[in-house]
Amino acid sequence: MSISNSPYAAFAALLASTGKPVSPAELHGLLLGRSCAGAGFEADAWIADAVELLGAEPADNVRQALVGLQDMVKGELGGSDVTVVLLLPGDDAPLGERAKALGQWCQGFLDGFGMILGNAALSAEAMEVLQDLSAIAQVQSALEESEDGESDYMEVMEYLRVAPLLLFAECGKAASPAPKPSLH
Numbered sequence: 001m002s003i004s005n006s007p008y009a010a011f012a013a014l015l016a017s018t019g020k021p022v023s024p025a026e027l028h029g030l031l032l033g034r035s036c037a038g039a040g041f042e043a044d045a046w047i048a049d050a051v052e053l054l055g056a057e058p059a060d061n062v063r064q065a066l067v068g069l070q071d072m073v074k075g076e077l078g079g080s081d082v083t084v085v086l087l088l089p090g091d092d093a094p095l096g097e098r099a100k101a102l103g104q105w106c107q108g109f110l111d112g113f114g115m116i117l118g119n120a121a122l123s124a125e126a127m128e129v130l131q132d133l134s135a136i137a138q139v140q141s142a143l144e145e146s147e148d149g150e151s152d153y154m155e156v157m158e159y160l161r162v163a164p165l166l167l168f169a170e171c172g173k174a175a176s177p178a179p180k181p182s183l184h
Contacts, residue, residue, distance in 0.1 A: 008088055026105060036109075038116060088105060102160070132163065
């Protein structure tokens with residue numbers, strides 16, 4: 001098992017052990033979507049939103065994993081590094097499985113983003129990103145096990161590492177306190 005597969009596989013095993021038929025990718029997408037829409041990083045609000053997807057109150061070990069996932073996202077969105085790590089199967093998983101998880105991630109992101117933002121007005125760029133995510137969520141079975149399929153998958157994945165940052169810059173920053181001006 002590759003290192004990149006470990007977090008996804010561990011989260012999938014944790015969810016499966018509790019009888020929750022929810023994809024870790026969809027859960028991560030939900031969290032990142034709501035965070036980029038300006039939900040903030042209050043743990044109880046995130047857990048309440050996750051309960052809707054899970055269908056029940058999570059067990060303590062799942063709750064702890066969800067809070068850990070939120071801490072990771074908070075660090076990524078609030079840090080100086082401009083990077084988002086997607087919770088997806090590793091490169092050693094079959095392309096079909098990775099593409100399916102990519103679609104689930106996009107669907108989760110759209111659900112979380114829409115849950116928080118509702119019908120608020122967005123820039124043309126933000127609307128384009130959301131339309132792209134919607135399209136990606138629909139084509140999850142279109143990637144074929146081939147060199148071109150791998151290339152297409154990597155291209156989409158790279159796009160998804162930066163697309164949320166645009167939405168967070170537009171919508172999510174409002175939830176962060178503004179830095180105080182320095183007096184010179």
